[in-house]
Amino acid sequence: GAVVSQHPSWVICKSGTSVKIECRSLDFQATTMFWYRQFPKQSLMLMATSNEGSKATYEQGVEKDKFLINHASLTLSTLTVTSAHPEDSSFYICSARRLAGANTQYFGPGTRLTVL
Amino acid sequence: QKEVEQNSGPLSVPEGAIASLNCTYSDRGSQSFFWYRQYSGKSPELIMSIYSNGDKEDGRFTAQLNKASQYVSLLIRDSQPSDSATYLCAVNRGNTPLVFGKGTRLSVIA
Numbered sequence: 001g002a003v004v005s006q007h008p009s010w011v012i013c014k015s016g017t018s019v020k021i022e023c024r025s026l027d028f029q030a031t032t033m034f035w036y037r038q039f040p041k042q043s044l045m046l047m048a049t050s051n052e053g054s055k056a057t058y059e060q061g062v063e064k065d066k067f068l069i070n071h072a073s074l075t076l077s078t079l080t081v082t083s084a085h086p087e088d089s090s091f092y093i094c095s096a097r098r099l100a101g102a103n104t105q106y107f108g109p110g111t112r113l114t115v116l
Numbered sequence: 117q118k119e120v121e122q123n124s125g126p127l128s129v130p131e132g133a134i135a136s137l138n139c140t141y142s143d144r145g146s147q148s149f150f151w152y153r154q155y156s157g158k159s160p161e162l163i164m165s166i167y168s169n170g171d172k173e174d175g176r177f178t179a180q181l182n183k184a185s186q187y188v189s190l191l192i193r194d195s196q197p198s199d200s201a202t203y204l205c206a207v208n209r210g211n212t213p214l215v216f217g218k219g220t221r222l223s224v225i226a
Contacts, residue, residue, distance in 0.1 A: 032211070034213055034214075043204075043216060043217075043218040043219060044160070044204070044216050046213055049213055091157075091159075093159045093160075097211075102148070102165065103148055103208065103210075103211060104148075104150065104162060104165055105150075105162075105206075105213075105214050106162065107152075107159045107160045107161070107162075108159060109158070109159050110158070110159040
């Protein structure tokens with residue numbers, strides 16, 4: 001299989017605080033992980049691509065200083081939403097691509113962030 | 117701008133019928149094609165991948181690819197109410213991130 005986990009599955013925080021979301025590939029090594037955001041009834045929006053051991057590549061319009069991504073190992077990437085505001089409330093989903101083989105992306109279950 | 121187009125739906129089919137979902141893409145160099153299913157409030161789940169022209173079958177699902185027409189489709193046979201979801205078409209070339217369509221909402225009516 002190709003299982004990707006995310007933690008936490010949901011989080012509520014106060015405006016101005018920072019939130020860290022973890023994404024792990026449980027049964028495979030992932031050279032590349034992707035972070036998406038999805039607002040209600042809207043399509044997936046790619047935020048950034050992260051490769052193990054290097055800096056993330058952010059999509060146009062995504063603030064890299066606000067959304068900090070760290071991909072420290074072949075099985076773990078983290079997204080930190082710094083100084084969160086209510087407009088950051090969204091469904092954050094990571095996906096991972098295997099080290100070897102086909103370039104299929106496998107998705108984690110997502111993290112629902114609510115900023116009060 | 118690389119684009120993937122899908123009819124947003126909703127596509128309504130009766131239980132037991134064949135549901136046909138379509139997708140076109142703009143990047144002629146696309147090499148890999150995927151269909152994902154997304155239930156409301158959940159993350160996308162991979163259904164099928166296809167890389168060469170023709171049909172690929174997996175259980176009740178058949179993916180069809182026509183690179184000359186830049187067209188990929190998904191057929192769901194014997195549709196069930198549990199198939200009701202949004203179906204996302206995604207394509208890429210090489211190691212680039214997947215480009216997703218906005219999805220087609222399928223409703224299977226019992």
